[in-house]
Amino acid sequence: MAKFSKKKKGLPKINTSALPDIVFMLLFFFMVTTVMRQNDLLIKTPKLPNATEVKKLEHKSLVSTIFVGKARDKDKKYGGGDLIQLNDKIATDRDIANFILNERTKHNEEEVPYMTTSIKADIKTSIGTIVDIKEALVEVNALKLSFSTRKSGEENK
Numbered sequence: 734m735a736k737f738s739k740k741k742k743g744l745p746k747i748n749t750s751a752l753p754d755i756v757f758m759l760l761f762f763f764m765v766t767t768v769m770r771q772n773d774l775l776i777k778t779p780k781l782p783n784a785t786e787v788k789k790l791e792h793k794s795l796v797s798t799i800f801v802g803k804a805r806d807k808d809k810k811y812g813g814g815d816l817i818q819l820n821d822k823i824a825t826d827r828d829i830a831n832f833i834l835n836e837r838t839k840h841n842e843e844e845v846p847y848m849t850t851s852i853k854a855d856i857k858t859s860i861g862t863i864v865d866i867k868e869a870l871v872e873v874n875a876l877k878l879s880f881s882t883r884k885s886g887e888e889n890k
Contacts, residue, residue: 775823776802776816779855784882795847796879797836799829801854801862815855815862826862829869853881 779802790796800818804810817824819832837845850870854863870878 773821774800775805775818775821776800777805777855778802779853779881780857781853781881781883782856783885785885787882787884790849790851790879792847792849795840795844796849796851797833798851798853798881799832799866801852801858801866803855803857815858817862817866826865826869829866830873833870833873833875847877848875849877849879850875851879851881 779800801815802818803814804812804816817826817829819828824832833850837848840848852863852866867878870876
């Protein structure tokens with residue numbers, strides 16, 4: 734009688750027929766949940782000052798940002814001084830109180846004490862402009878303030 738040797742089979746191939754479905758579900762999920770940039774800068778991108786101690790803000794949804802800087806080269810209608818941008822429009826320090834009050838109406842009463850105002854000011858911004866902003870914030874009792882900086886040694890983006 735002849736001896737028959739049994740061929741050893743390797744592991745079966747993994748079924749990848751569901752892989753395209755999974756990839757498209759993930760793609761669709763990220764397309765739906767991604768938040769696009771909310772503010773277009775009307776001022777020059779601020780060159781942030783250096784700092785040795787930096788702490789990240791935790792609840793970004795509770796942060797209202799005030800941009801301060803010079804006008805872009807193409808927008809000479811605003812003059813040569815410091816400009817304040819609230820959301821998507823150029824404003825003055827008198828508009829800051831309304832801006833903060835509008836931001837508060839977007840949140841629950843329990844979240845209002847945790848709201849932070851972040852100032853992204855250019856390194857060459859006049860201290861008088863910063864003081865005017867701080868005084869306007871004190872008027873509406875927005876005392877939790879953060880200044881955006883970069884770590885020493887980091888390049889400005």
